[in-house]
Amino acid sequence: MTEQNKFPEGFLWGGAIAANQVEGAYKEDGKGLTNVDLLPTGPERRKIMEGYIKDLSPNRDHFYPSHQAIDFYHNYKEDIALFAEMGFKSFRLSISWARIFPNGDEDTPNEVGLKFYDDLFDELIKHDIEPIVTIAHFDVPVSLIKRFDSWKSRALVDMFENYSRTLFERYKDKVKYWMTFNEINMLLHLPFMGAGIVLKEGENRTQSLYQAAHHQLVASAKAVKACHEIIPDAQIGCMLAAGMTYPYSSNPEDIWKAMDRDRESFFFIDVQSRGEYPGYARRFFEDNDLDIHMESGDESLLKENTVDYIGFSYYSSRCTSTDPEIMKKQTSGNVFGSIKNPYLEVSEWGWTIDPKGFRITANQLWDRYQKPLFVVENGLGAMDAPDENGKIDDDYRIQYLSEHLNAMAEAIRDGVDIIGYTSWGPIDIVSASTGEMKKRYGYIYVDRDNEGNGTLARSRKKSFEWYKEVIETNGESL
Ligand code: BG6
Numbered sequence: 001m002t003e004q005n006k007f008p009e010g011f012l013w014g015g016a017i018a019a020n021q022v023e024g025a026y027k028e029d030g031k032g033l034t035n036v037d038l039l040p041t042g043p044e045r046r047k048i049m050e051g052y053i054k055d056l057s058p059n060r061d062h063f064y065p066s067h068q069a070i071d072f073y074h075n076y077k078e079d080i081a082l083f084a085e086m087g088f089k090s091f092r093l094s095i096s097w098a099r100i101f102p103n104g105d106e107d108t109p110n111e112v113g114l115k116f117y118d119d120l121f122d123e124l125i126k127h128d129i130e131p132i133v134t135i136a137h138f139d140v141p142v143s144l145i146k147r148f149d150s151w152k153s154r155a156l157v158d159m160f161e162n163y164s165r166t167l168f169e170r171y172k173d174k175v176k177y178w179m180t181f182n183e184i185n186m187l188l189h190l191p192f193m194g195a196g197i198v199l200k201e202g203e204n205r206t207q208s209l210y211q212a213a214h215h216q217l218v219a220s221a222k223a224v225k226a227c228h229e230i231i232p233d234a235q236i237g238c239m240l241a242a243g244m245t246y247p248y249s250s251n252p253e254d255i256w257k258a259m260d261r262d263r264e265s266f267f268f269i270d271v272q273s274r275g276e277y278p279g280y281a282r283r284f285f286e287d288n289d290l291d292i293h294m295e296s297g298d299e300s301l302l303k304e305n306t307v308d309y310i311g312f313s314y315y316s317s318r319c320t321s322t323d324p325e326i327m328k329k330q331t332s333g334n335v336f337g338s339i340k341n342p343y344l345e346v347s348e349w350g351w352t353i354d355p356k357g358f359r360i361t362a363n364q365l366w367d368r369y370q371k372p373l374f375v376v377e378n379g380l381g382a383m384d385a386p387d388e389n390g391k392i393d394d395d396y397r398i399q400y401l402s403e404h405l406n407a408m409a410e411a412i413r414d415g416v417d418i419i420g421y422t423s424w425g426p427i428d429i430v431s432a433s434t435g436e437m438k439k440r441y442g443y444i445y446v447d448r449d450n451e452g453n454g455t456l457a458r459s460r461k462k463s464f465e466w467y468k469e470v471i472e473t474n475g476e477s478l
Contacts (some may be wrong), residue, residue, distance in 0.1 A: 006478065008412070010089075013088065013471045014420065016132075016423065016426075017094075019093065019137060020096065020137070021425075021430045024066070029112040031102060031113065032099075040059070041450060049190040051190075069429065070446045080124060082458065093120070093131065094134035095117055095134075098141040100163060104156075114166075121175060136182065144156060144159065150196035161219060176235065177236075177237075179237050180219070180239070181216055183313060184238060184268045188213070191212070206288055207290050210285070217268065222305070225304075240266075241312075242312040243316050244262065247321070257321070257322050258320050269310060272306065314361055317352055318336075319352075320338065340352075347382065353400065359411045366417065375422070397461075398463050423467075426443050427458065428448075437454075444464060
């Protein structure tokens with residue numbers, strides 16, 4: 001790399017999506033029902049995402065946006081052609097567990113489900129696009145929730161291992177980049193959406209969630225082991241919903257609180273990347289009388305099977321304080337809210353916009369783990385209004401992305417090893433937090449509204465040409 005190059009050669013530019021937010025076809029070709037198929041739009045969504053759901057079947061009075069989503073299941077060839085037109089080098093997608101094992105634990109996988117992803121990978125490879133695959137992006141088959149209480153049960157560890165091994169065996173010649181759990185730290189904040197966990201009245205929430213976390217961490221290590229055995233030339237990573245927490249003031253109490261809050265998330269990656277439970281987590285368990293059941297062999301399994309790279313999403317930084325008055329000034333954000341940072345603007349959905357925070361977060365992760373980083377989500381959810389000719393001039397999106405990409409270039413110059421960048425939702429998709437379609441991230445517009453009306457036609461926004469040039473020039477146009 002010469003001094004003037006902002007990005008290394010072979011940098012994996014691309015976009016990222018998740019099965020449940022794009023595919024639709026939620027009952028087609030043998031697919032089983034998943035937790036994310038039970039997230040409606042509207043006011044009840046939040047409570048359900050948090051784990052408070054009574055009936056584990058769709059309710060006729062609700063609209064479930066994932067059931068049709070943007071029908072990527074039937075339209076992926078056309079969509080991939082558009083990604084190829086932008087020059088994508090990589091494309092991150094997730095596999096729906098319930099397409100492969102409709103109930104999560106059958107003896108034989110569903111061949112039609114396996115074939116769908118086979119064809120999808122072939123299509124990407126045909127266009128020289130590297131598939132980056134998340135094994136679990138929130139989906140858990142409902143059958144596993146009903147029969148085992150989802151990740152609260154140790155039984156899921158072996159089922160997940162079997163599911164992962166099935167994928168590695170089948171796609172070993174096509175997929176060389178894998179990730180285990182999307183935003184694994186989501187489990188503590190939105191347990192039903194993140195991990196299919198239903199909370200019961202009177203249940204010790206913290207105990208249940210950290211026990212489930214242990215099961216996911218062990219399952220993740222088993223998947224890493226299997227991946228290294230079956231596809232020795234592959235890389236497998238973890239995935240963190242990142243974004244540093246700033247202290248509101250220089251009061252050491254605020255500084256400690258901010259650090260403590262970040263550790264809630266780092267806890268997962270510390271285990272996945274360093275291979276052991278950090279001291280602060282053990283103290284947390286002790287102070288809160290948590291009894292996390294670990295089996296003999298877990299410790300060495302975690303130690304011997306750490307990830308190859310750290311995948312992360314970055315949308316916003318966060319901010320916290322120990323002053324209850326200041327804590328009242330809340331704003332929303334990815335995974336969990338934050339207090340409003342007085343120096344920064346927020347998006348139409350209240351998410352803090354902080355490109356410098358991207359550089360800070362990337363440096364923080366690099367300093368902590370010293371492993372390659374992969375930015376697998378970043379972007380601006382915004383309302384787009386087509387003009388009378390149907391054109392969308394999304395300069396606000398271009399501005400957000402330019403500022404963040406420049407911040408990423410700075411991080412690379414700081415010495416941070418970043419192997420790629422897949423922006424979130426290169427085509428408009430269903431929002432995870434709200435279920436809306438109007439919260440759009442794409443370079444490609446999809447004609448569909450919050451109620452499911454629209455032709456599903458695709459069209460290019462102004463940012464389409466902009467991103468194409470960024471990729472073509474390997475970031476020099478920024
Ligand atoms: C991340 C998730 O939390 O943020 C995605 O991994 C999600 O699934 C993305 O879509 C953006 O959030 P939202 O709520 O704007 O869709």
